Amino acid sequence: MDPQPPPAGNVEGDYPWWLVALAILAIGIAAVIVTNDLYAQVFQTVANGAAITIFVTLVAFVLATLFGLGIALLGLSDSIVLRQISRFYIEVIRGIPILVLLFYVAFVGAPAVVTAYNFITAPLVAAGWTEPLMVREVSLMWRAIIALTIGYASFIAEIFRAGIQAVDHGQIEAAKALGLSRYQRFRLVVFPQAIRVIFPPLSNDFVSMVKDSSLVSVLGVADITQMGKVYASGSFRFFETYSIVTYIYLILTIGLSLVLRQVEKRMRRTPGR
Numbered sequence: 001m002d003p004q005p006p007p008a009g010n011v012e013g014d015y016p017w018w019l020v021a022l023a024i025l026a027i028g029i030a031a032v033i034v035t036n037d038l039y040a041q042v043f044q045t046v047a048n049g050a051a052i053t054i055f056v057t058l059v060a061f062v063l064a065t066l067f068g069l070g071i072a073l074l075g076l077s078d079s080i081v082l083r084q085i086s087r088f089y090i091e092v093i094r095g096i097p098i099l100v101l102l103f104y105v106a107f108v109g110a111p112a113v114v115t116a117y118n119f120i121t122a123p124l125v126a127a128g129w130t131e132p133l134m135v136r137e138v139s140l141m142w143r144a145i146i147a148l149t150i151g152y153a154s155f156i157a158e159i160f161r162a163g164i165q166a167v168d169h170g171q172i173e174a175a176k177a178l179g180l181s182r183y184q185r186f187r188l189v190v191f192p193q194a195i196r197v198i199f200p201p202l203s204n205d206f207v208s209m210v211k212d213s214s215l216v217s218v219l220g221v222a223d224i225t226q227m228g229k230v231y232a233s234g235s236f237r238f239f240e241t242y243s244i245v246t247y248i249y250l251i252l253t254i255g256l257s258l259v260l261r262q263v264e265k266r267m268r269r270t271p272g273r
Contacts, residue, residue, distance in 0.1 A: 019258075022250075022254065026247075026250075026251065029243075029247050033244075038237070038240060039240060039244065042231060042237065042240050042241050042244045043244050043248075045227055045228075045231045046224055046227045046228045046231065046241065046244050046245055046248060047224075047248065048222075048227055049222050049223045049224040049225070049226060049227035049228075050224055050248065050252075052141070052221060052222055052223045052224075053210070053213050053214075053223040053224045053252070054252075056141065056144060056145055056148070056213045056216055056221070056223065057206075057209050057210050057213045059145050060144075060145045060148035060149050060152065060209060060213070061152070061205075061206055061209050063145070063149040063153075064148065064149045064150075064151075064152035064153045064156055064209075065156055065202070067149060067150075067153040067156075067157075068152070068153040068154070068155070068156030068157040068159070068160060069156070069157070069160050071086050071089055071090065071153060071154070071157035072086070072156075072157040072158070072159075072160035072161045072164065073160075074086040075087060075090070075157065075161055076161065076164060076165075086157070089154065089157075090154045090157055090158060093150060093151060093153070093154035094154045094155065096151070098147070098148070098151045098212055098215060099215055099218070101147050101150060101151045102143075102144060102147040102148075102215055102216070102218065102219070103218075104147075105143055105144075105146055105147035105150065106140065106143040106144070106147065106219055109143075109146075110135060110138050110143050111135050113138075114133050114134070114135045114138060117133050118132045118133055121133075140216075140219045140220060140221055141216070141219075141221045143219065144215075144216035144219055144221055148209065148212065148213065148216075152205060152209060155205060156202065156205060159198055159201045159202055159205070160194075160198060162197065162198075163194035163195070163197040163198035164190055164191075164194045166193075166194060166197045167189070167190050167193045167194055171189055171193075172185060172189060172190065175188070175189045195267075196267055196268070199263070199264055199267060200264055203257075203260035203261075203263075203264065206256070206260070207253050207256055207257055207260070210249070210252055210253050210256065211249065211253060214249070217229060224245060224248055224249065225245060228241045228242060228244070228245040
């Protein structure tokens, strides 16, 4: 019998030399920031947008996850109407670039919602009980969060659908035989098993949203990218500024990826209930 060739590509047993190289590079850049006044000033300015980036990412991802789960459950319902509504939403939204969706929500959706709100509250305005809402009063940051939520919910819905459908149907039938309600079957039988399939792609979407949150800078939201753009346009220090912007995003995304990878490994080691 011919000997089996060694597995190609990576494997979990490989020593993470790439991580060592990145750590050395990160320490080197940190040393430059500490010792060089220009880089220190750029870093301090750009880092002021980190809180906005983190806030936008966390809120949009939580909302997108909840919305995506709802869309996925509609797609798995017994009603053909609900299934078609779910599929319509997923196919349409997935076909729109996030940047275009961002502009549409910010400059078309928000004014439309404000117009509808003012129409509904017109009697209250006429009675002097309230004031009409102005489009400029709707925060650009929240317009961006809503756009990211709508866009990512379509992808997350497909992740949930695939994970739920991966659960053995026999176990669901057994849960029915035990008299568990639909909600109990989902909470006690389906979801605990589906989450093992769902978590890896869901965590990848989380990391992707950290990067896509930079798109909110086109609306003037003061995130990392916007702070870098403003500083670079005023100082003409483009190399230094965007090097620091890249550095901060790498710290966020790679750090988050490593944490999520450890969580995934722990989930794999934990025996199923």
